[in-house]
Amino acid sequence: MTGEKLLYIETFGCQMNASDSDKIASLLKGVGYKPTTDSARADLIILNTCSVREKAEHKVYSQLGRLRELKTETRRLLLGVGGCVAQQEGERLLKRVPWVDLVFGTHNLHQLPDMVRAAERGERRAEVQFIDAETRLDLFPRDDASGSVTRFVTVMQGCDNFCSYCIVPYVRGREISRRSAEILDEIQNAVSDGVKEVTLLGQNVNSYGLATPGEISFAELLRKIAAIDGLERVRFTTSHPKDISADLIACFSELPKLCGHVHLPAQSGSDAVLTWMNRGYTRREYLEKIAALKAARPGIQVTGDFIVGFPGETEEDFLQTLSLMEEVCYADLFSFVYSPRPETKAAGFADKVSRKEKQARLERLQALQLEMTLERNRTFEGTRQRILVEGVSKRGDQLFGRTDGNRIVNFTADPSLVGAMVEVDITRGYPNSLLGEIVNP
Numbered sequence: 001m002t003g004e005k006l007l008y009i010e011t012f013g014c015q016m017n018a019s020d021s022d023k024i025a026s027l028l029k030g031v032g033y034k035p036t037t038d039s040a041r042a043d044l045i046i047l048n049t050c051s052v053r054e055k056a057e058h059k060v061y062s063q064l065g066r067l068r069e070l071k072t073e074t075r076r077l078l079l080g081v082g083g084c085v086a087q088q089e090g091e092r093l094l095k096r097v098p099w100v101d102l103v104f105g106t107h108n109l110h111q112l113p114d115m116v117r118a119a120e121r122g123e124r125r126a127e128v129q130f131i132d133a134e135t136r137l138d139l140f141p142r143d144d145a146s147g148s149v150t151r152f153v154t155v156m157q158g159c160d161n162f163c164s165y166c167i168v169p170y171v172r173g174r175e176i177s178r179r180s181a182e183i184l185d186e187i188q189n190a191v192s193d194g195v196k197e198v199t200l201l202g203q204n205v206n207s208y209g210l211a212t213p214g215e216i217s218f219a220e221l222l223r224k225i226a227a228i229d230g231l232e233r234v235r236f237t238t239s240h241p242k243d244i245s246a247d248l249i250a251c252f253s254e255l256p257k258l259c260g261h262v263h264l265p266a267q268s269g270s271d272a273v274l275t276w277m278n279r280g281y282t283r284r285e286y287l288e289k290i291a292a293l294k295a296a297r298p299g300i301q302v303t304g305d306f307i308v309g310f311p312g313e314t315e316e317d318f319l320q321t322l323s324l325m326e327e328v329c330y331a332d333l334f335s336f337v338y339s340p341r342p343e344t345k346a347a348g349f350a351d352k353v354s355r356k357e358k359q360a361r362l363e364r365l366q367a368l369q370l371e372m373t374l375e376r377n378r379t380f381e382g383t384r385q386r387i388l389v390e391g392v393s394k395r396g397d398q399l400f401g402r403t404d405g406n407r408i409v410n411f412t413a414d415p416s417l418v419g420a421m422v423e424v425d426i427t428r429g430y431p432n433s434l435l436g437e438i439v440n441p
């Protein structure tokens with residue numbers, strides 16, 4: 001191949017994958033690939049996949065089916081698959097989908113430039129072996145992209161919790177915390193580049209440092225980050241309820257830069273289901289942590305995840321989930337129907353909840369949440385919120401930013417304000433966003 005080569009990346013699943021996609025784009029710049037948003041013009045298409053839910057995995061295979069048509073005799077197109085499906089399938093994927101040129105696992109991003117060069121020579125390869133802890137520490141994704149006022153910073157990867165339904169420990173590997181000195185250095189540099197807000201990222205971010213002798217705790221890391229001059233805001237995601245320590249809760253009262261939002265997946269409101277899920281906390285313990293967070297930071301916005309139709313979940317268990325939702329009063333939720341994942345313990349449980357019943361429960365849960373989200377968003381009407389202006393809204397004629405509690409706000413103002421902290425009077429609460437008027441434009 002000669003001349004400029006174009007790279008199109010399609011990202012499935014979570015923010016961790018989105019962060020990996022940025023890293024892939026930056027690695028492939030080194031072998032001459034420039035990102036494009038037009039898959040029809042790309043020389044290399046990479047699907048960065050998610051296998052956390054069956055539906056997401058099916059989507060990847062149907063997309064691969066569609067992409068086959070783009071590979072014609074007159075068009076030289078390379079096709080790569082990375083992420084969790086690649087990790088899970090490895091060589092099998094090369095055999096099952098003969099038009100795929102390369103498959104790379106969650107620990108193998110650093111091998112991608114070599115693999116792409118090999119694919120350009122016609123060699124098809126799958127690299128999905130996990131790497132040792134020292135090498136992982138040296139290869140932590142670092143996002144040096146410039147131009148945005150917000151940035152994601154990966155602080156840990158993998159998970160040791162083995163919730164019975166979850167494939168993450170198998171496809172992302174064991175938990176590892178990045179060196180704190182490196183994290184602080186990355187954030188310091190980001191602030192020098194104009195970044196105002198960082199979101200600390202990890203599968204189980206609040207267990208940061210726990211398994212690393214000599215490393216600081218997550219609460220200590222937050223305090224050090226909050227002390228960085230010029231940084232306005234810190235957020236983090238995703239948290240595990242069992243690792244919300246008293247010290248971390250104290251940070252919400254101590255650190256004004258720590259935003260008043262916590263994403264705390266409960267997954268179920270029933271103790272029986274939580275035990276089968278191997279979540280490591282009871283409904284009461286979860287609610288006690290929520291109460292402590294609300295006391296430490298009045299007005300804190302809580303979001304969460306729920307799985308409905310877990311094997312054995314009865315109507316009574318499901319009602320416990322709905323009542324937990326009402327007690328916590330979530331600002332928003334991600335909710336899913338249970339689907340068995342390969343290798344997980346729950347895949348061997350007798351699944352007695354019918355597909356129809358699971359779907360009906362999901363619809364009931366989502367209808368309740370929609371009502372609660374709208375009601376909550378309306379409570380902001382008439383309030384004044386401090387917003388970090390992040391950019392021009394999708395419609396193109398407004399700016400958008402987020403409140404301290406992570407609600408999106410759209411308002412009309414001059415685009416030169418992108419990157420500034422402004423005050424906005426909220427005039428209307430909608431299901432997915434708030435509308436406001438800037439104060440002293």
Ligand code: SF4
Nearest residue numbers: 159161162163166168
């Ligand atoms: S905490 Fe549980 S649900 Fe979250 S990544 Fe780990 S195993 Fe999966």
